[in-house]
Amino acid sequence: MRFHPSCVLLVGLVLFSPVPSDAQETDRLTGREAEEKIREADRLASEGNVTEATRLYYQVTVSNPDNAEAQLKLAGIYAGTNELENAVGAFRAAAEHGDGDQQAEAYVGLTNALFRLGRHQQAAEAAPKVIESDPSNTEAHVYLAMSLAKIGRAEEAVDAAQRAVELAPDSATAHAALGMAQFELGDEAAARASFGKALELDASMAEAHAGMADILLAAGDYDGAIAEATKAIEIDNQLTQAYSIRGIAHNAKGDAGAAYSDLQMAVTVNPNDFEAQLAFGQMHEAQGNPHLAREYYKAAAELNPSSSEAVVSLGRVMANSGDASGATELLRKSLEQNPDSAELHYQLGRILGSQDQVDAAMAELDAAIGLDAGLAGAHYERGRLLLTKKQDAAGATAFLKRAVDLEPDNAAFLTDYGAALIATQQVDAALAALSKAASSPGYKDPVGLYNLGRAQLAKQDFAEAVESLERSIAAAPPNWGSPYLVLAWANFSMIKAGCPCPGDEALVAAVQENYRKAVELGVSDPNLQARVDALAKGEKVK
Numbered sequence: 001m002r003f004h005p006s007c008v009l010l011v012g013l014v015l016f017s018p019v020p021s022d023a024q025e026t027d028r029l030t031g032r033e034a035e036e037k038i039r040e041a042d043r044l045a046s047e048g049n050v051t052e053a054t055r056l057y058y059q060v061t062v063s064n065p066d067n068a069e070a071q072l073k074l075a076g077i078y079a080g081t082n083e084l085e086n087a088v089g090a091f092r093a094a095a096e097h098g099d100g101d102q103q104a105e106a107y108v109g110l111t112n113a114l115f116r117l118g119r120h121q122q123a124a125e126a127a128p129k130v131i132e133s134d135p136s137n138t139e140a141h142v143y144l145a146m147s148l149a150k151i152g153r154a155e156e157a158v159d160a161a162q163r164a165v166e167l168a169p170d171s172a173t174a175h176a177a178l179g180m181a182q183f184e185l186g187d188e189a190a191a192r193a194s195f196g197k198a199l200e201l202d203a204s205m206a207e208a209h210a211g212m213a214d215i216l217l218a219a220g221d222y223d224g225a226i227a228e229a230t231k232a233i234e235i236d237n238q239l240t241q242a243y244s245i246r247g248i249a250h251n252a253k254g255d256a257g258a259a260y261s262d263l264q265m266a267v268t269v270n271p272n273d274f275e276a277q278l279a280f281g282q283m284h285e286a287q288g289n290p291h292l293a294r295e296y297y298k299a300a301a302e303l304n305p306s307s308s309e310a311v312v313s314l315g316r317v318m319a320n321s322g323d324a325s326g327a328t329e330l331l332r333k334s335l336e337q338n339p340d341s342a343e344l345h346y347q348l349g350r351i352l353g354s355q356d357q358v359d360a361a362m363a364e365l366d367a368a369i370g371l372d373a374g375l376a377g378a379h380y381e382r383g384r385l386l387l388t389k390k391q392d393a394a395g396a397t398a399f400l401k402r403a404v405d406l407e408p409d410n411a412a413f414l415t416d417y418g419a420a421l422i423a424t425q426q427v428d429a430a431l432a433a434l435s436k437a438a439s440s441p442g443y444k445d446p447v448g449l450y451n452l453g454r455a456q457l458a459k460q461d462f463a464e465a466v467e468s469l470e471r472s473i474a475a476a477p478p479n480w481g482s483p484y485l486v487l488a489w490a491n492f493s494m495i496k497a498g499c500p501c502p503g504d505e506a507l508v509a510a511v512q513e514n515y516r517k518a519v520e521l522g523v524s525d526p527n528l529q530a531r532v533d534a535l536a537k538g539e540k541v542k
Contacts, residue, residue, distance in 0.1 A: 027063060028063050028064060029059075029060060029063045029064055034060050034063070034064050034067055034070065037056045037057075037059060037060050037070075038056070038057070038060060038067075038069055038070055038073070040056055041053040041054075041056035041057050041060075041070075041073070042073075044056070045073075045077075050077065053077075054074065054077050057070050057073050057074040057077070058074060061074055061090070061093070065093060065097075066093075066097040067097070068093070068094045068096075068097040068098030068099075068102050068103070068106070069094075069098075069102065071090045071091075071093040071094035071097065071098075071106075072090070072091070072094040072098065072102060072105060072106055072109070074090045075087050075089075075090030075091040075093075075094055075106070075109055075113075076109065078090055079091075079109060079112065079113055082238075084113045084116055084117050085117070087109070087113040088110060088113045088114060088117070091106050091107075091109045091110035091113060092106075092110060094106035094109075095107050095110060095129070100133075103133065104130050104133055104134050104137060104140075107126055107127070107129040107130040107140070108130055108137070108139050108140060108143070110126050111123045111126040111127045111130070111140065111143040111144075111147070112143060114126060114147075115143055115146060115147055115150075116270070117270075117272045118270070118272030118273055118274050118303045118304070119272070119303075120146075120147045120150035120151045120274075120304060121147075121151055121304075121305075121306065123143060123146075123147035124144060124147035124148050124151060124153075126143075127140045127141075127143045127144035127147060128140075128144065131144070136167055138164050138167045138168040138171060138174060139173075141160050141161070141163045141164035141167065141174070141177075142160075142161070142164045142171075142173050142174055142177045144157075144160040145157045145158070145160035145161035145164060145177040145178065145180070145181050146177050146180055146181075148160060148181070149177075149180045149181045149183075149184040150184075150274070150304065151304060151306045151307070152184070152306055152307065152308070154181060154184040154185035154186075155185065157180070157181035157184060157185075158178070158181040158182060158185055160177075160181070161174065161177045161178035161180070161181045161182075162178060164177060164178070165178055170201060171201070172197075172198040172199075172201035172202035172205050172208065173198070173205070173207075175194050175195070175197040175198040175201065175208075176194070176195060176198040176205060176207050176208045176211060178194040179191045179192075179193075179194030179195040179198060179208065179211045180211060182194055183211065183214060183215060183218075188215055188218065188219070191211065191215055192212070192215050194211075195208045195211040195212050195215070196212075198211075199212075204235055205235075206231075206232040206233075206235035206236035206239050206242065207232070207236075207239065207241075209228050209229070209231045209232035209235065209242070210228070210229060210232040210239060210241045210242040210245060212228045213225045213226075213227075213228035213229040213232065213242065213245045213246070213249075214241075214245055216228060217245050217248060217249055217252075220252075222249040222250075222252050222253050223249075223253075225245055225246070225248075225249040226246050226249045226250065229242040229243070229245045229246035229249070230242075230246065233246070238269055238270075240265075240266040240267075240269050240270045240273040240275070240276055241266075241273070241275055243262045243263065243265045243266035243269070243276065244262070244263065244266045244273065244275040244276040244279045245275075246258075246262045247259045247260075247261075247262030247263035247266065247276075247279055247280075247283070248263075248279045248282070248283075250262060251279075251282075251283045251286065256283070256287065259283055260283070263276055263279055263280045263283060264280075266279075266280075267280060271299075272303055274300055274303045274304045274307070274310070277296050277297075277299040277300040277303060278296070278297070278300040278307075278309065278310055278313070280296040281293045281294075281295075281296035281297035281299075281300060281310075281313060281314075281317075282313070284296060285297075285313070285317060290317050290320060290321045291321070293313075293317050294314065294317045294318065294321065297310060297313045297314035297317060298314055300313075300314075301314050305334070305337065306337065306338060308334075308338065308341045308343045308344055309343075311330065311331065311334045311344065312331075312343055312344065312347045314327075314330060315327040315328075315330050315331045315347055315348075315351065316347065318330065319351045319354065324351055324354060324355050325355075327351050328348065328351055328352065328355070331344055331347055331348040331351065332348065335348065340371060341371075342367075342368045342369075342371035342372035342375050342378070343368070343372075343375070345364045345365070345367040345368035345371065345378075346364070346365065346368035346375055346377055346378040346381070348364045349361045349362070349363075349364030349365035349367075349368060349378065349381060349382075350365075350377075350381050352364060353365075353381060353384075353385050353389070356389070358385055358389045358390065361381075361385060362382060362385055362386075365378050365381050365382040365385075366382070369382065374406060376402075376403045376406035376407045376410070376413070377403070379399045379400070379402040379403040379406065380399070380400065380403035380410075380412070380413050380416070382399045383395075383396040383397070383398070383399030383400035383402075383403060383416065383417075383420065384396070384400070384416050386399065387400070387416060387419060387420050387423070393420045393423035393424050394424055396416075396420045397417070397420040397421065397424055397426075400413065400416055400417040400420050401417060403417070404417050404433070409436075409440070411437045411440040411443055411445070411448075412445075414433045414434065414436055414437035414448075415434070415437045415445050415447065415448035415451075417433050418430045418433040418434035418437060418448065418451055418452070418455070419447065419448075419451050421433060422451050422454060422455060427455050427458045427459060428459075430451065430455045431452070431455040431456065431459060434448060434451055434452035434455055435452060437452075438452050438468065438471075444471075444474075444475040445475070446472045446473075446475040446476035446477075446480070446483070447472075449468050449469070449471045449472035449475065449483075450468075450469065450472040450476075450482060450483050450486065452468045452472075453465045453466075453468035453469035453472060453483070453486055453487070453490065454486055456468060456490075457486060457489060457490050457493065460493070462490050462493045462494045463494070465486075465487075465490040466487065466490045466491065466494075469483050469486055469487040469490060470487065473487065479521060480521065481517065481518045481519075481520070481521030481522055481523035482518070482523055484514045484515070484517040484518035484521065484523070485514075485515070485518035485523045485524070485525060485528070487510075487514045488510075488511050488514035488515040488518060488528060488532075489525075489528060491507050491510040491511045491514060492507075492511045492528065492531055492532075492541075494507055495507050495508070495511075495541050496541065497540075497541050497542060498540055498541065499540060499541055500535065500540070500541070508535050511531075511532060511535060512532055512535065512536070515528060515529070515532050
């Protein structure tokens, strides 16, 4: 959100060089001379001659850097022309040398400029300076709320925004800030109400439309998100948040061209827009461009180091690209600053597990679960490591069950849960879990289908077992022999006692061919071998 401080009175200006060559004066002006130049600059500014006014303000700040009035007015011009880096410097100088209302105004402007630059941590540190001297300053509470929301301190953000609403119940900006904080906290219903109140007070508030778009995006209403974001952009075509949201929605709908255009606009208007950089990374990752995704995630993480989402995304791409050690170092450094982030512990545990550092991985996953018992992925990874690395199927079952309880439709969770149940001889429960996994759209996990076939074979559902095992073979690597062995058993089990009989020729051929392939791939079974040999001799099944 972008709310402009009261000191920025000059709008719609063209960009210009604020440092004319004849302004490089080093002799200190007397108090009277400085005052005269400021008054003349004020007059020029009021007449629309901003270039000349800026030259005079700048002369005063060069010769008298402790002149808070000149610094403040120069900062206002910089902010109005989006020269935010210059604005930050001038506002800092004004805050350092000013006092009373002047200092408070400088800190408000500084907070605004820092927020617009994406330096949310610094903005959150600057806003309280205003509140210390003037607890009733609504703007300061608004900026504090928005900045805290951006760095993930949602509960504090809500408190600050509620204070702003108490101070100014008819302020649309205060209600919009509250909506932003509530959305960050995860209370979408309250956020929708706050953004709605902001729009009721001021229907032209672009930030509130963008907030509504964000809520619709989170709900999967991509068309609604695009419509609200478009309204925001029509009101304020410099609002990068709206471009980010619309770009993400376009990408979710599969319109990569429109998504790229919006996200490129967002980072062009403001390269320090955290959401845009993060969204660009997500788009490139989804499109299979890990190197580009890594660059955008890196930019997002640098802009907001406290964002677990950015750091985790960067770490994930690094690990998936083969830089597991770099990802591990990144996550460990982030955990030094955010030790209570369950997501960071989880991702670090996942990466350590992929490096076969099993004990260290499980320690991180335990930490994640201790911080957030509802983090399904951490339970899943913990169970998977017990199942595959420690061969502790009984221990794995409890963790995998918890993961499935938390996400009952997650096919990967169901698959490994089913494998643990098979290993612990809980066939009925395994059959239920694996059947549900296999019914997921597009399911092609060869191990899951193999285990499902084993469970169906154990329950004498021979035809179903054949179907599952054939699906497993179709999805499996060509050098895996186990599904052929179990498929041969399933085919054999369909031959009735006293047969083969007329019509069983295809079953006999399937038994022989699938067992031949299993043996060829290094898998055999003496019991089945004896039966295959008997069939080859024309003997009947006993």
